[in-house]
Amino acid sequence: MSMANSRRALLLKRGCFFWGRRSFSTLPQGTAAPSSSSSQDLINFEYQHSAHNYHPIPIVFSQAKGSSIWDPEGNRYLDFLSAYSAVNQGHCHPKIMKALQEQAERLTLSSRAFYNDRFPIFAKRLTSMLGYDMVLPMNTGAEGVETALKLARKWGYEKKKIPKDKAIIVSCCGCFHGRTLAVISMSCDNEATREYGDQVAGFLFEPIQGEAGVIIPPDGYLKSVRNLCSKYNVLMIADEIQSGLARSGKMLACDWEEVLPDVVILGKALGGGVIPVSAVLADKDVMLCIRPGEHGSTFGGNPLASAVALASLDVIRDENLAERSTEMGQELRNQLAKIQHQFPNYIKEVRGRGLFNAVELNSKNLFPISAYDICLKLKERGVLAKPTHDSIIRLTPPLSMSSDELQEGLNAIRDVVEHDLPKLQKTKPQNSSSVSHPTICDRCGRSLYGDI
Ligand SMILES: Cc1ncc(COP(=O)(O)O)c(C=O)c1O
Numbered sequence: 090m091s092m093a094n095s096r097r098a099l100l101l102k103r104g105c106f107f108w109g110r111r112s113f114s115t116l117p118q119g120t121a122a123p124s125s126s127s128s129q130d131l132i133n134f135e136y137q138h139s140a141h142n143y144h145p146i147p148i149v150f151s152q153a154k155g156s157s158i159w160d161p162e163g164n165r166y167l168d169f170l171s172a173y174s175a176v177n178q179g180h181c182h183p184k185i186m187k188a189l190q191e192q193a194e195r196l197t198l199s200s201r202a203f204y205n206d207r208f209p210i211f212a213k214r215l216t217s218m219l220g221y222d223m224v225l226p227m228n229t230g231a232e233g234v235e236t237a238l239k240l241a242r243k244w245g246y247e248k249k250k251i252p253k254d255k256a257i258i259v260s261c262c263g264c265f266h267g268r269t270l271a272v273i274s275m276s277c278d279n280e281a282t283r284e285y286g287d288q289v290a291g292f293l294f295e296p297i298q299g300e301a302g303v304i305i306p307p308d309g310y311l312k313s314v315r316n317l318c319s320k321y322n323v324l325m326i327a328d329e330i331q332s333g334l335a336r337s338g339k340m341l342a343c344d345w346e347e348v349l350p351d352v353v354i355l356g357k358a359l360g361g362g363v364i365p366v367s368a369v370l371a372d373k374d375v376m377l378c379i380r381p382g383e384h385g386s387t388f389g390g391n392p393l394a395s396a397v398a399l400a401s402l403d404v405i406r407d408e409n410l411a412e413r414s415t416e417m418g419q420e421l422r423n424q425l426a427k428i429q430h431q432f433p434n435y436i437k438e439v440r441g442r443g444l445f446n447a448v449e450l451n452s453k454n455l456f457p458i459s460a461y462d463i464c465l466k467l468k469e470r471g472v473l474a475k476p477t478h479d480s481i482i483r484l485t486p487p488l489s490m491s492s493d494e495l496q497e498g499l500n501a502i503r504d505v506v507e508h509d510l511p512k513l514q515k516t517k518p519q520n521s522s523s524v525s526h527p528t529i530c531d532r533c534g535r536s537l538y539g540d541i
Contacts, residue, residue, distance in 0.1 A: 126161065127161060127162070128147075128148070128149040128160050128161055128162060131149045131161070132147055132149065144461075146461075146464055146465065146468055146473065146475060147465075147468075148160055148166060148468055148473060149161055153168070153180035153181060154179075154180055154181055155179040155180060155181075155182075155487065155489060155490070156168050156179060156180070156486055156487045156489065156490040156491070156494050157180075157494075158180070158473060164471075165471065166468070166471050166472065166473050167471060167472050167473065167486070167490075167494055167497060167498050167501075168180070168473050168486060168487060169467075169472050169473055169474040169484050169485065169486045169498055170473055170474055170475050170483065170485055170486075171362070171485050171486060171487045172357075172362055173299070173331060173357065173485070174299070174331045174332075174336050174357050174358060174445070174485050175356075175357035175358055175360065175362045176358070176361075176362030176487050177334055177335055177336055177357075177358035177362075177405065177410060177487060177488045177489075178358065178361050178362065178401055178404045178405065178408075178410070178487065178488070178489060179362075179487040179488075179489035179490070180362060180487070181363075182361060182362075182400075182401075182404055182489070184400050184403065184404055185361040185362075185363055185397060185400045185401055185404060186363070187400070188396045188397055188399065188400035189363055189364070189393070189396070189397050189400075191396070192207065192392060192393050192396035192397070193393060195392075196392045196393075197391065197392060197393040198388070198391045198392070198393070199391065199392060200387055200391075201385055201389065201390055205390075205391070205392040205395070206392070207392035207393075207395035207396050207399070208226065208390040208391070208392065208395045210395070210399065211226075211390075211395035211396075211398050211399050212224045212226070212390075214399060214402060215355075215368060215370070215398070215402065216370065218340070218402060218406075219340070219341070219353065219370055220349065221353065221370040221371060221372055222371070222372040222373045222376065223370070223371060223372070223373060223376040223377075224368045224369065224370050225240070225368065225369045225371075225376065225379065225384070225389075226366070226367070226368050226386075226389040226390035226394075226395075227367045227368065227369070227386050227389045228365040228366065228367060228386060228388050228389060228394070229267070229356065229365050229367055230266075230267050230330040230331075230354070230356030230357060230367050231266070231267025231268055231269045231272060232269075232367055232386060232389075233330065233354040233355065233356050233367035233368060233369055234266045234267050234269070234271075234272050234293070234328060234330070234354055235269055235271055235272070236354075236369045236384060237291075237293070237326050237328075237352050237354050237369050238258055238271060238272075238291070238293070238326075239379070239383075239384055240352065240369065240371065240375060240376070240378060240379055240384075241256070241258055241290045241291030241293075241324045241326060241352065242256045242258070242290055242291075243378040243379060243383070244290060244291075244324060244375050244378045245288075245289075245290025245291070245324075246290075247378050248374070248375075248378065249287075249290060249322055251287070251288050251290060252288070255288045256288060256289075256290040257288045257289050257290065258275065258289075258290060258291045258292070258293055258326075259289055259291070259292045259293070259323075260275040260292075260293045260294070261293075261294050261295070261298070263298050263301035263304060264293070264294065264295060264298060264301070264328075265295070265298065265299065265300035265301065266293065266295075266328050266330075267330075275293070287321075289321065289323045290323065290324060291323060291324040291325075291326045291352070292314065292317075292318055292323050292324070292325055292326060293326045293328060294314065294326070294327065294328065295327075295328045295329075295331070295332060296311060296327055296329065296332050296337075296341070296342035296343050296345070297331075297332040297337055297342050297442060297445055299331040299332065299445070299477075299483070300477055301477070301478075302447050302449065302477050302478055302481035302483070303440060303441055303445055303446060303447035303477075303481070303483055305440055305441070305442055308346075309346070310346075311343055311345065311346040311348045312346050312348055314348075315348045315349075315350075318351070324351040324352055324375065325348075325350040325351045325352070326350060326351065326352040326353075326354070327341070327342075327343050327350035327352070327353050327354070328354050329341050329342060329343070329353055329354060329355055330354055330355060330356035330357055330367070331357060331445075332445060333353070333355050333358075334355060334357070334358040334359060334401075334405055335358075335405050335410040335411040335413075335414050335443070335488055336358070336414060336443060336444065336445045336485070336488070337414065337442040337443040337445045338411055338412075338414045338415035338418055338442055338443025338444070338445075339411055339415075339443070340405075340411055341353065342442070342445075345442065351371060351372070351375060352369060352370065352371045352375065353369070353370045353371075354367065354368070354369050354370075355367060355368045355369075355370070356368075358401065358405070359398050359401060359402075360394065360397055360398060360401060361397055361398070361400060361401030361404065363397050363401075364393060364394050364397045365394070366394045366395075366397065366398045366401075368398075405488075408489060410488040410489065411443075411488075413488050413489070414443035414444045414445075414488045415443050417443075417444055417486075417488070417490065417492070417495055418441060418442065418443040418444045418445070418446060420492070420495065421441075421444065421446055421484065421495060421499070422439055422440075422441055422446060424499045425439040425446070425448060425484075425499070425502070426439050428499075428502065428503050428506055429448075431507075432506050432507070432510075433451075434451055434454045435450060435451055435454065435455060435506055435510055436448055436449070436450060436451060436506070437449045437450060437451045437452075437480075441484070443488075444484075444485060444486060444488055444490075445485055446483070446484040446485065447477070447481050447482065447483050447484065448481070448482045448484065448502075449480060449481050450463070450480045450481070450482070451480075452479060452480035455480075455510070455514070456519075457517055457518070457519055458510065458513050458514060458517060459476065459479050459480070460476030460477075460478070460479055460480055460481055460482050461476045461479075462513060462517070463476075463482060463505060463509075463510070464476050464482060466505045466509040466510075466513070467482075467501060467502065467505055469509075470501035470504055470505060470509075471497075471501055472498050472501040472502065484498075486498065
């Protein structure tokens with residue numbers, strides 16, 4: 090008996106009927122469709138049947154529109170995370186949904202073995218919008234980063250004449266570029282390489298570090314990076330996957346210092362929160378270091394993704410989302426600063442650019458209350474935000490959020506700080522802290538915990 094057959098026999102004995110890998114008999118009737126299950130059932134299913142690689146806030150998204158989310162019980166929440174800035178245009182934007190539906194009915198996939206009639210239009214639009222010669226399309230952000238690294242190494246060997254297998258990419262303390270092996274070995278890691286010199290092919294950085302807690306670089310940082318990269322013939326590679334596409338109040342966060350990186354990586358909001366689309370932009374002298382067959386992806390540049398990305402870019406432009414982000418972000422920080430002024434024992438810092446913001450808590454004073462506990466309270470008051478590290482709450486609502494919705498969110502934040510925190514401090518046992526004990530980076534002293 091083959092291995093597959095013996096496994097099937099075993100499962101039949103246990104009362105499970107398998108067709109491929111799908112079970113038809115383990116769930117009670119009527120619980121398979123998410124909308125007919127309660128939030129608690131769904132959370133339990135996920136806990137039992139999915140890897141525990143996240144630690145979500147216990148709310149189940151069932152429906153969404155703009156900045157509003159509804160759970161299966163019909164409760165409404167305001168989104169203050171935007172799927173880590175993938176939903177800059179707001180949930181289920183009608184123009185993006187229309188593009189998705191129309192394209193889905195016509196053509197979804199060609200693979201790059203052939204041409205399709207959407208990708209070239211998207212490539213032309215994106216490159217002319219951002220001022221680069223060429224684009225290499227991928228799907229997820231992490232793939233975009235991998236592509237940029239591969240490109241930089243190829244450029245290093247071919248153009249900079251770095252000796253074989255010696256090319257180095259320098260990255261930053263506190264960086265986050267996704268979860269693939271290449272980038273996690275670069276992320277703030279004690280074992281990471283520290284060599285420099287003429288073997289450096291690229292400098293990879295986030296113009297605003299999101300996962301590290303919305304760290305804004307000091308004024309002049311981006312210009313200095315540009316100058317150093319030009320001086321030492323190193324590719325300046327900006328990971329704008331989270332900071333780009335109007336999130337920080339400019340189309341790219343590098344625009345704050347009018348700096349043009351050699352390579353830009355985009356993702357998240359490029360797919361309008363609908364479909365994964367990522368892209369690496371560069372000029373010809375860099376991009377043409379990749380030749381046919383050396384890199385690609387079956388789904389990269391697919392017509393469905395290209396149509397959605399075109400509509401996503403249209404919405405950012407037509408609805409002036411960059412300007413909105415600047416104005417709303419300023420309003421958000423002004424009001425948060427007032428709350429901080431009133432409760433300095435609880436809030437250490439409010440920082441951000443555009444609608445890319447964070448509140449850093451005074452964790453010593455708040456112990457044993459963590460940012461996660463506060464996010465649970467925010468959820469009870471109808472606002473969905475996510476902690477990054479133990480003491481930072483990121484606030485990144487959709488850029489299409491209305492002023493009234495922003496105010497609604499701010500009222501909830503104020504209520505949590507004013508009313509819930511004092512109560513929590515009194516009631517939460519000192520030994521029940523959800524504050525974790527991170528390893529510390531020996532380069533920058535920062536905690537090495539990612540955003541889980
Ligand atoms: C700056 C940055 N780079 C890369 C990534 C990875 O993107 P993805 O999760 O789509 O692979 C992220 C995701 O949060 C990010 O914030």
